[in-house]
Amino acid sequence: MISQFGSDHCRSRIRRSATAIADRRIDLMVGALRHQHREDEFDCVGFIELPLSIVARSGHPLCQREKVSIADTVEYPWIASRDGSxxxxxxxxxxxxxxxxxxxxxxxxxxxxRAAASC
Incomplete structure (x- = not known):
């Protein structure tokens, strides 16, 4: 319930911010682009691309290898960010x-x- 409230509240704030840009009350907003938008709605420019890291427990079989490729990781279950993030x-x-x-x-x-859900 709290997770849903937080998510709904965040979406509401983003919608208000987007409306303020569209209404020309504010000019710019910095944040993660988390949804698709119409191209005539906003001009969005990538500002920073953050690197992703792979984190494994000490002693994990992949940690025993000198080099690990992306293909090597497919057979293992992952913890990943929510859909669409x-x-x-x-x-x-x-x-x-x-x-x-x-x-x-x-x-x-x-x-x-700050919530996790099993799949």
């Missing part, structure tokens, strides 16, 4: 651009609400 889109793109299947997502993490 910028980090999740980058994560999915990492596999798609290599023509690889997406790995199994065991947990979805939502940093905005």
């Amino acid at each position: 910028p980090a999740r889109l980058l994560f999915e793109k990492m596999f798609q651009t290599r023509g690889m299947q997406q790995p199994k997502i065991y947990w979805k993490w939502d940093a905005r609400s």
Whole structure:
């Protein structure tokens, strides 16, 4: 319930901000582009692309290797950001651009609400 409230509240604030830009009450907004928009609605320019890191427990089988490729990781379950988040889109793109299947997502993490859900 709290997670849903936080998510709804955040979406409401973003909608108000987008409306303020469209109404010319504010000029610019900095933030993560978390949804698709009509091209005639806003001009969005990528500002920073944050790197993603792979984190594993000490002693994980992949940690025993000298080099680890993206293909090596597919067979393991992952914890990933929620669907549609910028980090999740980058994560999915990492596999798609290599023509690889997406790995199994065991947990979805939502940093905005600090909540995780099993899949």
